[in-house]
Amino acid sequence: xxxxxxxxxxxxxxxxxxxxxxxxxxxxxxxxxxxxxxxxxxxxxxxxxxxxxxxxxxxxxxxxxxxxxxxxxxxxxxxxxxxxxxxxxxxxxxxxxxxxxxxxxxxxxxxxxxxxxxxxxxxxxxxxxxxxxxxxxxxxxxxxxxxxxxxxxxxxxxxxxxxxxxxxxxxxxxxxxxxxxxxxxxxxxxxxxxxxxxxxxxxxxxxxxxxxxxxxxxxxxxxxxxxxxxxxxxxxxxxxxxxxxxxxxxxxxxxxxxxxxxxxxxxxxxxxxxxxxxxxxxxxxxxxxxxxxxxxxxxxxxxxxxxxxxxxxxxxxxxxxxxxxxxxxxxxxxxxxxxxxxxxxxxxxxxxxxxxxxxxxxxxxxxxxxxxxxxxxxxxxxxxxxxxxxxxxxxxxxxxxxxxxxxxxxxxxxxxxxxxxxxxxxxxxxxxxxxxxxxxxxxxxxxxxxxxxxxxxxxxxxxxxxxxxxxxxxxxxxxxxxxxxxxxxxxxxxxxxxxxxxxxxxxxxxxxxxxxxxxxxxxxxxxxxxxxxxxx
Amino acid sequence: xxxxxxxxxxxxxxxxxxxxxxxxxxxxxxxxxxxxxxxxxxxxxxxxxxxxxxxxxxxxxxxxxxxxxxxxxxxxxxxxxxxxxxxxxxxxxxxxxxxxxxxxxxxxxxxxxxxxxxxxxxxxxxxxxxxxxxxxxxxxxxxxxxxxxxxxxxxxxxxxxxxxxxxxxxxxxxxxxxxxxxxxxxxxxxxxxxx
Numbered sequence: 001x002x003x004x005x006x007x008x009x010x011x012x013x014x015x016x017x018x019x020x021x022x023x024x025x026x027x028x029x030x031x032x033x034x035x036x037x038x039x040x041x042x043x044x045x046x047x048x049x050x051x052x053x054x055x056x057x058x059x060x061x062x063x064x065x066x067x068x069x070x071x072x073x074x075x076x077x078x079x080x081x082x083x084x085x086x087x088x089x090x091x092x093x094x095x096x097x098x099x100x101x102x103x104x105x106x107x108x109x110x111x112x113x114x115x116x117x118x119x120x121x122x123x124x125x126x127x128x129x130x131x132x133x134x135x136x137x138x139x140x141x142x143x144x145x146x147x148x149x150x151x152x153x154x155x156x157x158x159x160x161x162x163x164x165x166x167x168x169x170x171x172x173x174x175x176x177x178x179x180x181x182x183x184x185x186x187x188x189x190x191x192x193x194x195x196x197x198x199x200x201x202x203x204x205x206x207x208x209x210x211x212x213x214x215x216x217x218x219x220x221x222x223x224x225x226x227x228x229x230x231x232x233x234x235x236x237x238x239x240x241x242x243x244x245x246x247x248x249x250x251x252x253x254x255x256x257x258x259x260x261x262x263x264x265x266x267x268x269x270x271x272x273x274x275x276x277x278x279x280x281x282x283x284x285x286x287x288x289x290x291x292x293x294x295x296x297x298x299x300x301x302x303x304x305x306x307x308x309x310x311x312x313x314x315x316x317x318x319x320x321x322x323x324x325x326x327x328x329x330x331x332x333x334x335x336x337x338x339x340x341x342x343x344x345x346x347x348x349x350x351x352x353x354x355x356x357x358x359x360x361x362x363x364x365x366x367x368x369x370x371x372x373x374x375x376x377x378x379x380x381x382x383x384x385x386x387x388x389x390x391x392x393x394x395x396x397x398x399x400x401x402x403x404x405x406x407x408x409x410x411x412x413x414x415x416x417x418x419x420x421x422x423x424x425x426x427x428x429x430x431x432x433x434x435x436x437x438x439x440x441x442x443x444x445x446x447x448x449x450x451x452x453x454x455x456x457x458x459x460x461x462x463x464x465x466x467x468x469x470x471x472x473x474x475x476x477x478x479x480x481x482x483x484x485x486x487x488x489x490x491x492x493x494x495x496x497x498x499x500x501x502x503x504x505x506x507x508x509x510x511x512x513x514x515x516x517x518x519x520x521x522x523x524x525x526x527x528x529x530x531x532x533x534x535x536x
Numbered sequence: 537x538x539x540x541x542x543x544x545x546x547x548x549x550x551x552x553x554x555x556x557x558x559x560x561x562x563x564x565x566x567x568x569x570x571x572x573x574x575x576x577x578x579x580x581x582x583x584x585x586x587x588x589x590x591x592x593x594x595x596x597x598x599x600x601x602x603x604x605x606x607x608x609x610x611x612x613x614x615x616x617x618x619x620x621x622x623x624x625x626x627x628x629x630x631x632x633x634x635x636x637x638x639x640x641x642x643x644x645x646x647x648x649x650x651x652x653x654x655x656x657x658x659x660x661x662x663x664x665x666x667x668x669x670x671x672x673x674x675x676x677x678x679x680x681x682x683x684x685x686x687x688x689x690x691x692x693x694x695x696x697x698x699x700x701x702x703x704x705x706x707x708x709x710x711x712x713x714x715x716x717x718x719x720x721x722x723x724x725x726x727x728x729x730x731x
Contacts, residue, residue: 005563007573030575114574171572171587171598172559249596324601338603338621342651344643345617348546350582351638383580460575 003174011139011175013038015146020181022073023051025061028459029080030115031169032108056465057430058083062090069103072187078106094159095129096205100189102150103159110166112321121290126161132216133161133267135242139173225265233258237281244287247327286310289322357517358384360489362394368501380404382424383457402431409444418505425452425466440478448512453519461522474512483511538591540600542619545611546636547584550677560698561690562590570595609684612636613648629655630684634664675717682721
């Protein structure tokens with residue numbers, strides 16, 4: 001079969017389609033978004049009637065996927081690393097229920113925080129849930145691992161975690177497909193109590209999870225994704241996880257590495273292979289993107305054993321993404337001096353697009369707040385977070401999805417008035433609604449600004465669960481109708497909008513202002529499609 | 537054969553189209569390829585780059601090591617300089633000279649051009665002006681691709697074929713415009729090398 005040129009994300013999507021999934025669930029988040037988008041755009045997926053569509057958040061996605069697994073179908077659920085925090089309740093408990101139809105969870109980590117607020121390592125979640133975790137080193141492995149993930153998910157009746165990082169997610173290479181599996185038929189679990197986590201059942205299920213840990217271990221021992229390559233020079237042994245393998249190879253152009261290497265792609269780590277490397281080599285170097293998960297595991301607390309070098313020990317810097325040069329330096333190879341960046345080159349940070357509705361919302365809000373001391377705008381995750389930068393400097397916090405409303409409430413509860421929350425439409429339905437209910441129930445006198453551009457803009461314009469529903473949601477949560485105000489953030493409405501902000505900020509109750517205008521990138525895309533359709 | 541290429545520009549300037557065309561041509565030529573892109577937050581008017589690696593042997597790293605890039609292809613002059621640490625000694629810098637000014641402290645253009653010209657192997661051209669002359673103002677990226685085409689190690693006709701392939705849904709007119717832009721860029725580079 002001809003190779004397809006695919007992003008790591010797309011290889012995962014194609015792997016899942018070929019593995020016979022009946023559905024895929026996800027909330028958009030860089031660098032995981034393209035998995036769902038690929039399945040959306042796949043004619044094959046349509047013909048196979050694979051369920052697609054964005055969920056309201058990662059937790060609802062995870063739970064829907066678990067439901068599909070419960071009835072015996074294969075399903076994929078995808079999210080960025082911090083999304084797994086949102087889905088964590090369902091995710092951790094899915095290890096206790098186990099799976100019926102194959103269930104694979106993809107978490108896309110973002111070391112170096114290219115588009116994220118932390119660089120947490122999802123391998124910890126795999127360990128936490130005590131389930132097998134796969135970590136591909138390249139696009140072909142990403143495809144193959146998804147196929148394998150579904151096989152072992154059904155073999156062990158357990159969800160499987162696949163951990164990727166930005167670099168693999170957003171890098172293209174040739175991928176060879178293998179023959180596709182057909183979809184499962186609906187078949188309920190053999191044990192009718194498997195998914196009822198009442199304490200009595202949960203204890204039994206947890207005991208079972210503990211018992212099958214040895215099976216996971218044995219599978220990792222024999223897995224093709226964990227390979228031991230012997231080398232003549234035993235002064236150093238190298239443990240290399242996931243994509244770090246490519247950076248190691250890059251430093252040896254003839255691909256001839258003198259040291260023994262343990263390449264890890266499947267966790268829990270194979271004990272016999274690890275033991276062999278440790279016993280045969282004088283020192284160990286651990287190359288892993290993200291946290292020092294493996295290094296910590298093999299490093300004895302009192303450092304009584306052999307020297308283990310890595311991110312924990314300090315040979316490699318603790319934060320940020322690995323690259324060939326960092327790995328080369330860790331190997332003690334000489335890295336040639338390079339030309340510096342000329343001093344005149346200045347940074348070019350991302351910014352709100354020209355004509356973006358958020359610009360005019362922030363202009364009006366800033367002016368309305370000018371009479372108060374600064375530091376009172378709690379914001380959230382999305383394009384509008386760029387309002388923290390010059391020239392707006394309009395927001396003072398950005399922590400996690402939905403935190404704007406609840407943090408504004410906490411500040412207000414402490415007597416800090418007025419407090420303002422700024423949140424996007426999709427972030428509001430993702431995790432802001434529950435916070436607004438707290439605000440209403442406590443009558444916290446905050447002003448919530450829901451910037452409604454009708455799309456999930458930051459990740460490229462996906463469908464927003466909030467579209468057409470925001471006022472009704474706010475009203476149903478108990479916000480007074482006359483304090484739910486929609487305005488159009490256009491420059492010509494500046495004065496009027498500013499006065500609305502001012503009035504509602506002064507109001508001693510809960511108010512919601514919804515500046516509503518379509519994202520200009522989405523609008524341009526829509527107009528192009530409409531024009532094209534008209535021509536046809 | 538191995539070409540390690542840094543593509544540089546500002547979000548929205550079309551460097552991913554350049555990458556897609558070189559990538560398609562390379563795959564058609566039976567070469568191995570890896571191409572790392574930037575998605576997400578930086579696309580909003582920030583600096584963007586892509587690592588494109590083509591080779592007749594399997595490519596290991598998705599990222600090019602510092603000091604090993606055979607060429608930097610940039611659709612914006614200041615952005616071309618941002619990746620100089622990536623360029624191998626003797627590597628080519630091919631860049632647009634038309635600045636994309638979306639920051640208040642954009643440096644003096646003459647100083648930027650001076651830095652570009654201090655790289656021994658460079659080709660600098662105003663691709664926007666050429667594109668406007670061709671009445672294809674959106675094809676500046678194809679002019680730059682054309683100017684880099686003599687150094688890519690790929691057959692020129694394969695690049696044309698890739699354009700036809702990639703823009704096939706956009707209609708004859710767009711395809712022809714892009715091919716014309718590609719050709720004009722290439723001619724500029726060929727004349728430059730001759731002189």
